[in-house]
Amino acid sequence: MFAMEPIWGRPEAAAYGPRPAHSRDAVAGAGVRIADAEGIAAVSMRRVAAELNAGTTSLYRYLKSKDELLDLMVDKVLREDEPPGPSGAWKADLRVLAEHARAMMLERPWLAEAMMARPRIGPGALRWSEAWLSIVGDRGRDADEMLTVASTVMKFVFGAVMWELSERGAGYDPQSWMDAQGAYGDAIIAGGRYPHLIRTMVEAEGPHSADRHQRSFSQGMEHLLNGLEAA
Amino acid sequence: MFAMEPIWGRPEAAAYGPRPAHSRDAVAGAGVRIADAEGIAAVSMRRVAAELNAGTTSLYRYLKSKDELLDLMVDKVLREDEPPGPSGAWKADLRVLAEHARAMMLERPWLAEAMMARPRIGPGALRWSEAWLSIVGDRGRDADEMLTVASTVMKFVFGAVMWELSERGAGYDPQSWMDAQGAYGDAIIAGGRYPHLIRTMVEAEGPHSADRHQRSFSQGMEHLLNGLEAA
DNA sequence: CAAACCAGGGAACGGTGTTCGCAGTCCTCG
DNA sequence: CGAGGACTGCGAACACCGTTCCCTGGTTTG
Numbered sequence A, B: 001m002f003a004m005e006p007i008w009g010r011p012e013a014a015a016y017g018p019r020p021a022h023s024r025d026a027v028a029g030a031g032v033r034i035a036d037a038e039g040i041a042a043v044s045m046r047r048v049a050a051e052l053n054a055g056t057t058s059l060y061r062y063l064k065s066k067d068e069l070l071d072l073m074v075d076k077v078l079r080e081d082e083p084p085g086p087s088g089a090w091k092a093d094l095r096v097l098a099e100h101a102r103a104m105m106l107e108r109p110w111l112a113e114a115m116m117a118r119p120r121i122g123p124g125a126l127r128w129s130e131a132w133l134s135i136v137g138d139r140g141r142d143a144d145e146m147l148t149v150a151s152t153v154m155k156f157v158f159g160a161v162m163w164e165l166s167e168r169g170a171g172y173d174p175q176s177w178m179d180a181q182g183a184y185g186d187a188i189i190a191g192g193r194y195p196h197l198i199r200t201m202v203e204a205e206g207p208h209s210a211d212r213h214q215r216s217f218s219q220g221m222e223h224l225l226n227g228l229e230a231a
Numbered sequence C: 001c002a003a004a005c006c007a008g009g010g011a012a013c014g015g016t017g018t019t020c021g022c023a024g025t026c027c028t029c030g
Numbered sequence D: 001c002g003a004g005g006a007c008t009g010c011g012a013a014c015a016c017c018g019t020t021c022c023c024t025g026g027t028t029t030g
Helices: A024-038 A045-051 A056-061 A066-080 A090-107 A111-117 A123-137 A143-169 A174-180 A183-191 A195-203 A212-230 B024-038 B045-051 B056-061 B066-080 B090-107 B111-117 B123-137 B143-169 B174-180 B183-191 B195-203 B212-230
Strands: none
Touching (some): A024 A066, A045 A056, A045 A066, A066 A111, A066 A123, A090 A111, A090 A123, A090 A143, A090 A212, A111 A143, A111 B143, A123 B195, A143 A212, A143 B111, A143 B143, A212 B143, A212 B212, B024 B045, B024 B066, B045 B056, B045 B066, B090 B111, B090 B123, B090 B143, B111 B143
């Protein structure tokens, strides 16, 4: 497997020559600004260059590819959002860090997907990894258990956030969708092939409430933490 | 909120006119074949049309947009992979269904991301939702608890799969990356800013083993199930 | 048989990421 | 101090992309 060198392994400034008019961080910042304001789809090389009053292809003096631009954008955001440090109570600390990570990713709907698309090995991402591990690392357990606990929580957080974003992006929530749909929704109910699904939709309060994602996340975290505590 | 009608709510065949040369399912099948063989990035309207020996723009007789093509591809795969039914032992059943879902998504690396990108409301997706809920629905609990249990497990499974795929896609695993990297890897270690991270890399056996993802998944599932059982 | 309707698909539009090559700028070395 | 060379900025161009328009020709209904 080729160990393609990440952008953080390459020096930013050259030894010789004219001073660059911009910087990696400025390029990343322009990308973040556009993604926040107009969505990740609006982040094109031309658009980012325009944001910087630069020629489109000048960006390739700072980056090898658009993927690297996304790497820089992700890491800039992670670097500028400091993870809360451990207090010593690992369960509470995991709760706090998980909530913080969730809020961060919900605030920038493009972030979670961009993080999952590429390795997370920039300085900002490493600091977040360190934060997760430092919470579970001060127990007496061995390194493998540290890893299991931390990565299990991280996986749940990512999954929960992507789940929530997928509903938000579609402007869709399960209950109102069921109500609003015409022929297809009726066919689903009339078909009788999904009894548990329909019973849940009808009986459960969760899907109707406005804070159902927050509640579902908190409850899931609580059960998960209980399971990890018993281990 | 606009309830944009999903493709499953629209009839496939028209009343009048010549018989269509293809079908939605054939179009979806062509897309799946290309995605499986050449990756999701190779799935373009032109490429799919070529696979069917059709004109590019003929596809728009079957679909409104490329997004709908992805909807059909996802649902076709879900429809053709039958979820294992419940045996009555809910914990074991959740384990089995989770493993099945994980294997399915790992086999087609494009599937998980496509599933998260759009609402999952086709027949195949509904049958999978029904399968999850039918496992937890035959306990005496109320509907909200059913939902919490099922969705918590689903979120963990998605998060775990996307995590694994993000490493695979980069041809990167944390340990070998640490070993292979030159200047940047050294700087990480020398800097001393990530003590827990480095200790984990050095001491843990997990990151070195070939089946570390499977093991991490199984262990996480076990802890999660224990926590859900106690609830 | 005529009218209405629909499937197939070529041409074209405005985007995309990226490569190439060139002009001009600055640093280093003789 | 001057020359060579490395470097930056960037316009032009390429091969694609998703999608709309519009026309031809086939099929079904009345």
